[in-house]
Amino acid sequence: TRSQFMDTFTRVRGHFNELFRTLFGGGRAELVLIDEADVLESGIDIVAQPPGKKLQTISLLSGGERALTAIALLFALFKVKPSPFCLLDEIDAPLDESNIDRFIRLLQEFIGNSQFIIVTHNKRTIAMANVMYGVTMEESGVSKLVTVRFAKKTS
Amino acid sequence: TRSQFMDTFTRVRGHFNELFRTLFGGGRAELVLIDEADVLESGIDIVAQPPGKKLQTISLLSGGERALTAIALLFALFKVKPSPFCLLDEIDAPLDESNIDRFIRLLQEFIGNSQFIIVTHNKRTIAMANVMYGVTMEESGVSKLVTVRFAKKTS
Amino acid sequence: MYFKRLEVFGFKSFPEKTDFIFESGITAIVGPNGCGKTNIADAIRWALGEQSALALRGSRMEDIIFNGSADRKPLGMAEVSLTMSNPENFLPLEYSEVTITRRMFRSGESHYFINRTPCRLKDISELFMDTGIGTQAYSIIEQGKVDLVLSSKPDDRRYLFEEAA
Amino acid sequence: MYFKRLEVFGFKSFPEKTDFIFESGITAIVGPNGCGKTNIADAIRWALGEQSALALRGSRMEDIIFNGSADRKPLGMAEVSLTMSNPENFLPLEYSEVTITRRMFRSGESHYFINRTPCRLKDISELFMDTGIGTQAYSIIEQGKVDLVLSSKPDDRRYLFEEAA
Numbered sequence: 265t266r267s268q269f270m271d272t273f274t275r276v277r278g279h280f281n282e283l284f285r286t287l288f289g290g291g292r293a294e295l296v297l298i299d300e301a302d303v304l305e306s307g308i309d310i311v312a313q314p315p316g317k318k319l320q321t322i323s324l325l326s327g328g329e330r331a332l333t334a335i336a337l338l339f340a341l342f343k344v345k346p347s348p349f350c351l352l353d354e355i356d357a358p359l360d361e362s363n364i365d366r367f368i369r370l371l372q373e374f375i376g377n378s379q380f381i382i383v384t385h386n387k388r389t390i391a392m393a394n395v396m397y398g399v400t401m402e403e404s405g406v407s408k409l410v411t412v413r414f415a416k417k418t419s
Numbered sequence: 420t421r422s423q424f425m426d427t428f429t430r431v432r433g434h435f436n437e438l439f440r441t442l443f444g445g446g447r448a449e450l451v452l453i454d455e456a457d458v459l460e461s462g463i464d465i466v467a468q469p470p471g472k473k474l475q476t477i478s479l480l481s482g483g484e485r486a487l488t489a490i491a492l493l494f495a496l497f498k499v500k501p502s503p504f505c506l507l508d509e510i511d512a513p514l515d516e517s518n519i520d521r522f523i524r525l526l527q528e529f530i531g532n533s534q535f536i537i538v539t540h541n542k543r544t545i546a547m548a549n550v551m552y553g554v555t556m557e558e559s560g561v562s563k564l565v566t567v568r569f570a571k572k573t574s
Numbered sequence: 575m576y577f578k579r580l581e582v583f584g585f586k587s588f589p590e591k592t593d594f595i596f597e598s599g600i601t602a603i604v605g606p607n608g609c610g611k612t613n614i615a616d617a618i619r620w621a622l623g624e625q626s627a628l629a630l631r632g633s634r635m636e637d638i639i640f641n642g643s644a645d646r647k648p649l650g651m652a653e654v655s656l657t658m659s660n661p662e663n664f665l666p667l668e669y670s671e672v673t674i675t676r677r678m679f680r681s682g683e684s685h686y687f688i689n690r691t692p693c694r695l696k697d698i699s700e701l702f703m704d705t706g707i708g709t710q711a712y713s714i715i716e717q718g719k720v721d722l723v724l725s726s727k728p729d730d731r732r733y734l735f736e737e738a739a
Numbered sequence: 740m741y742f743k744r745l746e747v748f749g750f751k752s753f754p755e756k757t758d759f760i761f762e763s764g765i766t767a768i769v770g771p772n773g774c775g776k777t778n779i780a781d782a783i784r785w786a787l788g789e790q791s792a793l794a795l796r797g798s799r800m801e802d803i804i805f806n807g808s809a810d811r812k813p814l815g816m817a818e819v820s821l822t823m824s825n826p827e828n829f830l831p832l833e834y835s836e837v838t839i840t841r842r843m844f845r846s847g848e849s850h851y852f853i854n855r856t857p858c859r860l861k862d863i864s865e866l867f868m869d870t871g872i873g874t875q876a877y878s879i880i881e882q883g884k885v886d887l888v889l890s891s892k893p894d895d896r897r898y899l900f901e902e903a904a
């Protein structure tokens with residue numbers, strides 16, 4: 265229904281700007297309904313301006329800036345309607361170390377309500393997990409699971 | 420011309436298998452002309468089988484396996500017709516540490532004839548460069564270049 | 575409600591019965607390229623009812639059955655079970671714990687189970703209908719696909735908002 | 740023949756004249772997300788004659804001119820010069836060193852130079868015609884595009900072989 269969609273859209277938009285500013289340490293981001301008259305069919309535009317930079321089309325953003333912007337949007341959707349679990353497969357791949365730190369710090373706000381499974385090659389990301397599953401292929405073509413439970417995160 | 424294309428294709432195919440086996444430590448890879456009767460129009464299929472695994476469509480390969488396979492093909496083309504310079508923008512992003520080592524070891528075979536410019540976030544890749552350009556944005560929105568020349572690689 | 579366990583048997587690169595226990599908080603899955611990490615994500619999606627072989631990186635659904643290796647023959651069947659808690663009957667069933675099982679043979683013949691009782695795929699879809707589980711496109715972000723929400727057309731990205739509504 | 744120097748002025752995030760010296764062997768370009776590394780790759784491609792704004796991640800060609808920042812006004816022009824050695828007249832010119840320059844204003848008006856002598860874009864394209872420089876699709880691998888050669892259709896990937904032939 266129209267009001268249901270507008271309510272959702274408005275809330276996601278609010279979270280998106282907020283999360284963008286958290287991940288980028290400033291700047292601003294917007295979601296724009298292309299056709300405000302036809303809310304139930306309108307496409308949605310994304311506007312993003314990293315701190316200290318001029319506003320331009322998102323195509324000109326760097327690979328890492330785009331990934332971080334997408335993460336802000338996905339988590340904004342997640343805030344409005346959480347899922348009991350969330351699986352992220354190597355979403356930290358394009359991020360530099362300081363952006364990975366910001367991303368994993370943001371993740372802490374969400375783990376109360378959802379389980380997160382993160383596939384990663386990055387040591388910083390691994391360091392903030394409660395549990396680590398190592399997957400190996402000692403025998404070619406055959407996957408095996410090894411569990412490593414970190415004692416530290418029991419708080 | 421038909422014979423020119425077939426000669427190129429055959430040589431690329433040979434190098435592709437060879438480079439694949441170097442990067443994967445075994446296995447095999449093939450290039451297949453879909454329509455052997457119409458060499459000048461035929462599409463080209465890629466077949467790749469990592470060591471110890473069964474042959475399957477390349478869609479089932481992992482992200483890192485696909486990147487390594489693509490690298491083998493691109494370098495096979497490069498071997499047949501080298502370019503004076505080659506720019507690689509974060510092609511190591513999906514690779515794990517041991518595959519990055521294999522990739523950078525392979526790179527050594529090509530630097531005699533071509534200059535390589537590699538954009539990377541990876542410490543291992545950086546460690547094997549002769550020169551490193553650091554790009555910074557101390558002033559928001561303004562890129563600045565800092566040169567770091569490594570003394571070691573003067574051989 | 576939360577996921578408790580995933581059992582994988584004969585699915586892609588897992589010829590041996592493998593148990594994956596879900597923990598609260600953050601679980602990291604690590605390992606070298608091609609070792610099977612994304613295959614675990616594929617197993618979860620398949621258990622939740624994914625019908626497209628392409629979405630699971632295959633060309634036919636049969637591609638998700640262990641196809642053999644240098645030293646092992648292919649298997650004839652893949653089976654994945656996903657066990658979840660069911661507090662306050664979040665899912666419309668009397669059990670405090672619900673296990674959904676999907677099994678498929680090379681012929682394409684498929685069997686479905688809820689708590690080990692045979693059922694139809696339809697029953698599993700209806701079970702999850704109002705929970706958002708299995709359909710929320712933003713709860714599984716696939717490898718290399720993070721950029722899609724930005725590179726997709728303005729019309730195409732609507733569905734994410736419709737799902738959150 | 741090898742590249743010697745790249746001078747960037749007013750191109751994308753480089754409002755100040757910046758010299759980039761090409762070395763033999765391997766040059767690593769490093770820095771945080773968004774600092775300008777890929778913009779350097781774009782500058783090289785633009786200097787070599789790239790005509791598609793989309794290929795340079797813009798929507799209009801004007802997008803490649805420095806558009807300002809929090810503390811700086813936009814510039815009115817972008818200019819990139821690429822200097823290369825020319826041993827044994829690899830390029831059909833008398834010089835032992837060749838510099839190609841491309842300059843563009845916001846109006847879209849563009850100027851081209853070979854060793855600081857005005858010329859047409861056509862002259863630059865003809866200069867490189869048989870060398871493979873600027874056209875070899877496999878000599879520049881763009882960020883996130885490594886997988887393309889595998890995910891493209893069998894017919895689409897032919898062009899790589901045709902370029903190598």
Ligand SMILES: Nc1ncnc2c1ncn2[C@@H]1O[C@H](COP(=O)(O)OP(=O)(O)OP(=O)(O)O)[C@@H](O)[C@H]1O
Nearest residue numbers: 481482483586607608609610611612613639640641
């Ligand atoms: N039906 C099958 N039978 C056997 N092996 C399979 C099957 N389907 C896929 N595989 C194997 O699984 C491997 C890919 O696993 P996966 O995509 O999970 O890797 P990954 O751990 O995510 O690696 P990366 O870090 O590179 O993304 C491939 O090598 C493929 O051969």
Ligand SMILES: Nc1ncnc2c1ncn2[C@@H]1O[C@H](COP(=O)(O)OP(=O)(O)OP(=O)(O)O)[C@@H](O)[C@H]1O
Nearest residue numbers: 326327328751772773774775776777778804805806
């Ligand atoms: N015309 C322009 N004027 C000013 N800034 C621009 C212009 N075009 C692009 N930029 C800026 O350049 C930045 C992107 O730079 P670039 O793509 O080179 O980053 P990068 O160093 O490759 O980062 P990553 O590691 O994330 O790939 C964007 O933040 C964008 O705002």
Ligand SMILES: [Mg+2]
Nearest residue numbers: 481482612717
């Ligand atoms: Mg993977």
Ligand SMILES: [Mg+2]
Nearest residue numbers: 326327777882
């Ligand atoms: Mg980049």
